[in-house]
Amino acid sequence: MSGPEQAPAGVDTTVPSVARMYDYYLSGKDNYQVDRDAAERVIAASRESGTDIRVAARDNRGFLGRAVRALAEAGVRQFLDIGAGLPTQENVHQVALRHAPDSRVVYVDNDPMVLVHARALLADNPATAVVDGDLRDPASILEHPGVAARIDFTEPVAVVFCAVLQFVPDDAEAAAIVGAFRERCAAGSHLVVSHPFPGERPGEAFDEIGDVYTTTSSRSFTLRGRAAVGRLLAGTELLEPGLVPVQSWRQDDVLPDFTVPSYLGGVGRVG
Template structure:
């Protein structure tokens, strides 16, 4: 995309986290401002592209596992721009009639998602904001697809680190958990900066300050443990996303000193 192609109502000079993530993954749905911000973040966190790919792999593996357990409803909050191995593509390989609801508040995500899924009867894209969890969970378009009295998988993949206040992030998770029936699953991945220097952490966090989402707030395993307290945490627990059921032996290493993304999948008993 270039500035001249920006849809009405979109300011291409303000970086978007969804479009920055698209750039990390090698996509083309991004503007010059997104690329500049992404390159700044990559200078502070050089492994971000590998981490972004590992995060997508984590999503794929988590959805495959949950669909294999018989869950037929998926709510992906903060779905981002469509790319390869989206939730509906993964889930439908296991459960062809699974209901998939994508939620985002980025107008470009809405436009791309709706165009891609126009002819898919089991998938819909809804505009809502995770920072207003009650409104999101009571959204009529979501309730038309998701029956919260039955097991549902809720995904918060690389989203909560855009909520700066710890209590607010915990409240979002608590509101979601309150809606989940037994057999439901919660999938969370969250950025952390390990033991990098204070200067590097400040630079990484502030790179996102000009974006529509605001600066990053990294959190560690203790926060994810609190989010999933009382749930049945699936093996291997809270680990870097590349170490969640790794497909290659070299990815099994758990090194929390390096910046990256932590992942966890938990079941409601």
């Protein structure tokens, strides 16, 4: 896919989109040359840091699927995915509906291309909805008619923040965003969080990654350590195995290694 003439209305193909870059990491095709160029710079820098962002993105996707499955099997029937990104394999609604056919799922994003593709994919699925919203304004999401039509906050709900809070540079603001959703949720709800983590190898490679993301639609990228990511789940009871590298979350054959760059992931229960 390339060239502005092929872009849906409202889609800017002159500025890299973080959603389309992530789609490229996952070997998707819903991206443009500007996204691929930026993504390749991140891939190269990630290799210098001792990891591969493409592998990390797949690991993060696997964590999301396992978390949704665990919550669906535990009885959660409502899922609110904030910063959902472009549809790919094993989306939240696919996992949730497979394990709990009466689930309801709402995706939230503010990327025009995400909205176009997600709405087209889910047009005939009454259990799902896609709404335009910015995580930096939690009230606008919590009060959105499209959210209210499918999510009852007096009943348990899983609110998903997978690979999205790194685009909020201020630690206090990121925690306040998650807190606004937590406070609205009924007891028995869960927060699902994953976040890029530098391990023990901070350095110039991460500076390069940050520089790339300042040129994107997000204009920022913030790595956080274990303590800072853990604070995003404050006020919840972490499910086993706690906050760990995503590739080891409920993967008995993968021991957690906090020394290498990765995504950290955790699921917290609201009391």
